[in-house]
Amino acid sequence: MAYSDKVIDHYENPRNVGSLDKDSQDVGTGIVGAPECGDVMKLQIQVEEGVIKDAKFKTFGCGSAIASSSLATEWLKGRSVEDAQKIRNVDIVEELALPPVKIHCSVLAEDAIRQALADYQNKQGETAPVAAKEEA
Amino acid sequence: MSQPQRRIYLDYQATTPVDPQVLDTMMPYLQGSFGNSASRNHAFGWEAEKAVDQARETLAAGIGAKAREIVFTSGATESNNLAILGAARMYAPKGKHLITCATEHKAILDPALFLENQGWDVTVLAVDEKGHISLEELVAAIREDTVLISIMHGNNEVGTLHDIAAIGAICRERGVLFHTDATQTLGKEEIDVNSMNIDLLSASAHKMYGPKGVGMLYVRRRAPRVRLEPIVHGGGHERGLRSGTMNVPGVVGMAEALRQCQVQREQEQARIGGLRDRLQELLTDALDYTQINGDVESRLACNLNISFAYVEGESMLMGMDGIAVSSGSACTSASLEPSYVLRALGVGDELAHSSIRFSLGRFTTLEEVEEAAACTISAVRRLREMSPLYEMAMEGVDLSKVQWSGH
Numbered sequence: 001m002a003y004s005d006k007v008i009d010h011y012e013n014p015r016n017v018g019s020l021d022k023d024s025q026d027v028g029t030g031i032v033g034a035p036e037c038g039d040v041m042k043l044q045i046q047v048e049e050g051v052i053k054d055a056k057f058k059t060f061g062c063g064s065a066i067a068s069s070s071l072a073t074e075w076l077k078g079r080s081v082e083d084a085q086k087i088r089n090v091d092i093v094e095e096l097a098l099p100p101v102k103i104h105c106s107v108l109a110e111d112a113i114r115q116a117l118a119d120y121q122n123k124q125g126e127t128a129p130v131a132a133k134e135e136a
Numbered sequence: 137m138s139q140p141q142r143r144i145y146l147d148y149q150a151t152t153p154v155d156p157q158v159l160d161t162m163m164p165y166l167q168g169s170f171g172n173s174a175s176r177n178h179a180f181g182w183e184a185e186k187a188v189d190q191a192r193e194t195l196a197a198g199i200g201a202k203a204r205e206i207v208f209t210s211g212a213t214e215s216n217n218l219a220i221l222g223a224a225r226m227y228a229p230k231g232k233h234l235i236t237c238a239t240e241h242k243a244i245l246d247p248a249l250f251l252e253n254q255g256w257d258v259t260v261l262a263v264d265e266k267g268h269i270s271l272e273e274l275v276a277a278i279r280e281d282t283v284l285i286s287i288m289h290g291n292n293e294v295g296t297l298h299d300i301a302a303i304g305a306i307c308r309e310r311g312v313l314f315h316t317d318a319t320q321t322l323g324k325e326e327i328d329v330n331s332m333n334i335d336l337l338s339a340s341a342h343k344m345y346g347p348k349g350v351g352m353l354y355v356r357r358r359a360p361r362v363r364l365e366p367i368v369h370g371g372g373h374e375r376g377l378r379s380g381t382m383n384v385p386g387v388v389g390m391a392e393a394l395r396q397c398q399v400q401r402e403q404e405q406a407r408i409g410g411l412r413d414r415l416q417e418l419l420t421d422a423l424d425y426t427q428i429n430g431d432v433e434s435r436l437a438c439n440l441n442i443s444f445a446y447v448e449g450e451s452m453l454m455g456m457d458g459i460a461v462s463s464g465s466a467c468t469s470a471s472l473e474p475s476y477v478l479r480a481l482g483v484g485d486e487l488a489h490s491s492i493r494f495s496l497g498r499f500t501t502l503e504e505v506e507e508a509a510a511c512t513i514s515a516v517r518r519l520r521e522m523s524p525l526y527e528m529a530m531e532g533v534d535l536s537k538v539q540w541s542g543h
Contacts, residue, residue: 003454011454017522034540035486035525038448038465038474042524058524062450062465066522111541 003063004097010067015074018056020044028120030112035060039105041069043112045076045084047120052076052084057112064102068092068109076113081120087113142458144504148343148438148497149292149320150462154389155345155498161392162347165385173382174373184384191391195352198394199318199337200328207353207374208387212319213243214368215338215353216286218378219315220247222364223284223336224256227313231281235312237261237269238480239296240288244317248286257281265482266431267296275306284313289327290320293464293477293493294430295439297325304333313362319343319351320436323397324405329354335362341386345498346393350386353378408496409437411505415494416440418509423516425529429464429483429491440494441478443487444512446526447519452492455515459508464491486525486535 003011019042022029027046033039039061046054055073059066071092076084089106092098098106145153154162165187173188175181192203209215224234236248238260245260252258259277261269269287278285285307290297300316307314315336318327323344329337337354341347355377356362364377371379397404420426425445441464444452449465464475465488473479474488483491494508520526525535 008454011451014522019527031524032541035489035535036484036540038485038489040524040540042527058522058527060446060523060525061448063454065448066451 006071006096007063007067007098010070010096011063014057014066014070016054016056016070016077017058019058020046020054020056025123026120028116028118028123030115030117030119032108032111032115033061038062039065039108041065041108041112043069043072043109043116045116045120047081050080050082052079052081061105061108062102064096064098065105065108067096068098068105069112071095072109072113081117084113084117142507144459144508146494146496146500146504146508147460147462148500149295149436149493149495151342151348152345152497153499154342154347155393155396157396158346158389158392162385162389165388169384171384173384174371184382187384187388188382191387194391194395195387196354198327198398199322199334199354200330201354202357204375205354205357207355207377208382209351209353209378210349210383211342211351212241212317212338212340213351214378215340215351216241216243216315216317217247218353218364218367219336219338220244220251220284220286221367222377223313223315223362224251225365226363227283231279231283233257233259233279233282235259235261235274235277235282235285237263237287239263239267239291239293239477240286241292241317241319244286244288261287263296263480266434267291267294267477267481268298268431268434269303271299271302271306274303275310278306278310278312282310282312284315286315286317288317288320290318290325290436291430291477292320293475294441294481295320295436296431297321297434297436299434300334301332307335308333313360323394323401324436324438326401329356335360341390341393344393344397346390347386350383350390352387352390404498405437408498408500411496411500411502412437412440412494414502415496415505415509416442418506419512422509422513427483427487429478429481429487438496440496441491442494443483443491444516445487445490446523446529447516448489449491451519452490452512452515455518456508456511459511461508462493462495464493465489 020027042058055076057069059069089110092106171180171184173184196203313335322339335356340351427443429441449463478488
């Protein structure tokens with residue numbers, strides 16, 4: 001399968017690989033996928049005054065999954081929490097020129113974004129930290 | 137990190153290049169001696185017929201058979217189809233049960249499934265974690281109406297070598313026909329159809345440095361005489377078993393390819409096995425959390441199937457730019473399922489997604505093995521740094537107990 005130049009670029013030079021402190025009050029974490037399906041994405045955001053200051057990812061998956069999550073962190077940084085809700089998987093598909101068989105990678109990235117945002121919002125709304133894996 | 141000039145081929149179990157000497161023997165039959173071996177009334181035809189006869193002799197001798205027992209086909213897939221469907225149609229009055237195993241190539245399993253849809257009973261034997269069937273289970277599965285048992289010689293994904301001599305002995309004793317798919321082993325392992333009690337054997341030229349598009353089916357003619365219903369009709373070539381114009385350069389090339397494999401078989405397999413062992417050692421010394429899939433005690437010398445936990449196969453292949461290997465990951469195939477062979481061995485889906493098959497061959501060098509190992513090691517390390525699973529495992533999280541959201 002031929003990869004688009006953008007997928008290759010993100011694969012070779014992934015942006016924002018790493019982890020943030022998942023127990024921190026200003027960090028939201030999303031973990032989606034499953035090892036036996038061949039894709040697991042962990043996406044984290046750090047929010048200051050309603051704006052995403054930092055975003056990190058770690059992904060187990062194909063090159064397109066890595067690229068989708070790398071791109072997601074790039075798009076998240078600097079956005080308001082509200083604005084971040086508007087990122088759609090189709091935007092990722094378009095930006096990375098993903099073929100139909102790889103669309104699920106973009107869906108996973110969108111799910112990871114939503115879960116990270118929900119986790120952050122839960123932490124703000126409640127005193128007790130909420131686990132990121134609530135959807136399981 | 138990519139060097140576009142570099143190309144290292146470690147996918148010899150997928151196909152091999154044509155050996156230059158093999159090509160030399162084929163060339164005359166593409167041009168000057170291009171005749172149709174079925175043309176009985178002129179020298180062009182006689183010349184081609186003579187070449188085909190010689191090729192048939194060579195290939196038959198290579199497996200301890202007689203020339204009349206070799207049927208040329210377009211490749212192992214056709215040979216397997218002719219063996220399974222041809223025997224099934226011929227022997228249907230005797231019974232409608234056949235036995236095969238879970239790790240067979242699709243060219244066996246799909247014809248078997250086709251028969252099942254036509255009302256046949258198919259027993260698919262399970263394999264153990266090394267890829268072997270249980271001989272006791274095989275014996276127990278044989279029924280009055282069993283007409284054919286098909287068990288491959290060497291597995292294409294994990295390299296496990298089945299004990300076909302023992303299986304052949306059981307089949308002979310029980311009076312059931314025995315077919316083996318020897319696509320991965322002809323030219324690499326010793327094969328004798330008589331001492332191994334093989335009644336039908338499939339093989340292909342392009343896995344042993346011959347051309348693509350040609351294969352053969354050995355069909356025993358004595359004790360017992362195996363009869364098949366043809367699946368390709370139209371002209372009555374190959375004693376009516378396989379109609380169609382003979383691929384003269386193809387069969388000439390196949391015969392020369394086998395001849396060369398057999399002349400140097402022991403030295404060549406020892407050399408390739410040594411390189412494979414070196415590759416395995418380099419990878420397992422440098423990396424933790426690896427698993428060799430298959431049977432390290434009874435395995436094709438060329439094969440190394442290894443899982444690198446916590447990294448996904450397709451992303452590994454991307455990081456091994458210029459190195460040609462295969463992966464058991466779903467992402468590299470048309471289906472969304474990981475390798476059914478690894479699954480049959482009980483390898484978990486997550487480790488199947490993390491598997492790479494290296495297969496070495498005649499033109500593989502130590503330098504290539506070392507470069508491939510270095511490249512694999514750096515890809516795995518880089519991807520593990522990026523892997524949430526590796527991070528969790530290092531933190532002591534039991535991944536099997538995590539509630540994954542799935543997808």
